[in-house]
Amino acid sequence: MIQPGPSSRHASAALVLVALTACLYDPDDVCGPNQEQSELNVCECVAGAVPASAGCAMCGDNEVPAGSVCACVDGYARPADGEPCAALPAGLGEVCDSGAAPCADATYSLCRTTDGTAGYCTSSGCATSDDCPAQYACTDDGDTRYCKRPPTGQGLPCQSADDCAGYEASYCETYQAHVCLVSDCTVSPNSCHEGSECCDLSSLGLAETLCVEEGLCPTG
């Protein structure tokens, strides 16, 4: 039986050590941008960030994560899609009662009722949605042209219908985005808020019709 010489043994061991210590993995940086490792050891967005094409993206000023998007905080809205959240004009959207607590602001003096005499303050007499503040849409209800606010709760994150209860967007979409959406809309004419379209999902085996962002309705 021939025993290995000391130099051969050392060479063998050195080869093994060198091979096993080369590094690509950094244990201190295992997630993508704006991500952290959760208790379940998966990468989740850090507080204030939403999933993006590469890791997560931090929400901007006056924004909060709402599912997979950044939504404006209360009192703020985007003048247009993609624009930063800007403070809503004072008086717009405030809670009012057409009988007991009318709107005090001269500009947003219309108390648009949504439930009995309760409602919110907005402006009237708009010609187009350009005359309305951010995300509000100029709507004609037959009597008055006014700036209609977007559905309450729309885009809020949810895990079940309970999370959307009480909002106009009362349907919790649990298949993909997990956000509150408006349901039971009509496709033609489109009854959804401006910028959204009513989507018939019966072809996917779902009984609901849902208001989704224009262009995102599954086809075929």
Next chain:
Amino acid sequence: MRRLLATSLVLMAALAPIEGTARADDGARRPILLVVAANSPVNNLSLDDVKRIFGGGAIDFRPLNLPPGAAERVDLDRILFSRTPDEVARYWLDRKIRGQGGPPRVIPSGHLVARIVARVPGTIGYVAETALPAGTKALRVNGLSPADPRYPLVMQPRPSP
């Protein structure tokens, strides 16, 4: 004189080579000769080279084997690979499954091996003979000729039938 005639006859019988076999210089020792063509540039191989050639690891030679039960093959496998015939069979099957190539071609007898080696360039075989056909030569192993008592490829003594 009759005794002298009788003795001569006995001597003739003893000295004439027996058909198909060869006697080594020392009656009990039978070296296994590695045979190549006489015009081969190779005259000597190390034992490790022999092991590689017959173990599937060489590309410059085309080895020829005897049948699995042949005494020469059993002994050569024992010397080169420390393996029994079954273990050698397993060795070659395992190599084939790994995709590493199969065993050397099997030739039915040592005489045929020697004849083929003489005619086909690049082949190498082994025989337990001392009388080789023309056109072949026996190689040294580790620089030792088959007649050298230190020559490593030697058959194990077996009881006469």
Next chain:
Amino acid sequence: MPDRLIARLSLALAAVSCAAGQARAQDPAGAEADGVDEAELVDQLQKLDEQDSQLHIYGFADFTYTTFLMPRSSKWFDAYFSRYPTFAVGNVNLYLEKKVAPRWNSLIEFRLLYLPNGTETVSTSTGEVAQMDTAVLDYQDKAEVLHWGGISIERAWVEYQAHPLLTIRAGQWITPYGIWNIDHGSPVLIGIRRPFVIGLSLFPKNQTGLEAYGTHTFGDKSLTYHLTVSNGRGPVDTYLDLDYNKGIGGRLVFEAPWLDEFRIGVSGYTGTYTRRARSYNLALNAVQTTNDVTEGYRELSLAADLKLRSGPFLLNAEAISNQRVYQDDGRPRDFQTVSGQLPDSHSYGTYVTGAVRLPWLGLMPYVQGELLRTQWPTVPNIWVAGTGLNMRASPSVTLKVQLQRAWVPDSVSLVVPDEPVTMLDAQAAWVF
């Protein structure tokens, strides 16, 4: 007869006899003298030539009985294993080998499969399990129902042996790393179930590209190298590379006759994995295409292996690691948490098999142990211990029985419970 004459005659006869014997031994034309018939010689020469042009067909197969020794209520049976003891023909592998020209060799190996029949897919929205059924009516006999299967190509390569130090192989080949992956076939392998560290594919099992290898011998020792370049890993890496990067790999093996066999090797591989989603959209009377990365990572795999044999004792050991770093836009979703994505990972593990070949019936009892750190956030660790008996009933037939227990401590997976699993397998594997 006068005595002198008799003496002279005797001596002359003896001399002639010896000379004749020598002459017979050296006479090339004396075919009958060494027992070689010329026709037989021609026949053998012809067979030798034919061997060069002959297609060699051989293969291996195995038949396994599997049962799990856990209570029927074990959570393992809910989502992972079948609770019913089962017989199965596992591998049926065919090899086509041919020396296509001097120094050119070719090998093709493919595995015949019962799959995709019985393949299960789970709907992520409803949780329903769909099982593929490939039943069709035999066009030859409409009364017979057939289940068609598939073929998986394991390797297909041609190589040129330029020099002992250089053989170049092109095609699809088994990645040269470790012991288990190269041993490859069930009749050769000691155990029945591949170690988890091998099953995780920390190295790609096979690749498509070029491989160069050679061996340098120095005395009774040798050093063998392998260098590889390939498509790397991908969803269709056998015939389509989805990125500009190639996989690069290598292996070094040192062998020496220490003990009865000593072999130590190190292997490495690095490359990128890319999976893409393509779509076509008709907009403004033009077709717009997208070709987005849905999963992409760079990886580095390293391994070391050791094979020792001393008398009847055998030891095989491998240690393998894989580091995986995702591209920012190629980090896939974690299927369990839905909103989470997979982190970069460093998986590593080792297994050791010790065996002893007994002098009776070719029996070889063995024990095997394994430790593994996985890349799965929800199943971080796997420990395995097992024992078995391997019997080479003949050189071509191997019988095995194996008992194995695996632990998955710290499992938070919905489908992999945090309780041990015990498997009993018996197998017959054969070469044909």
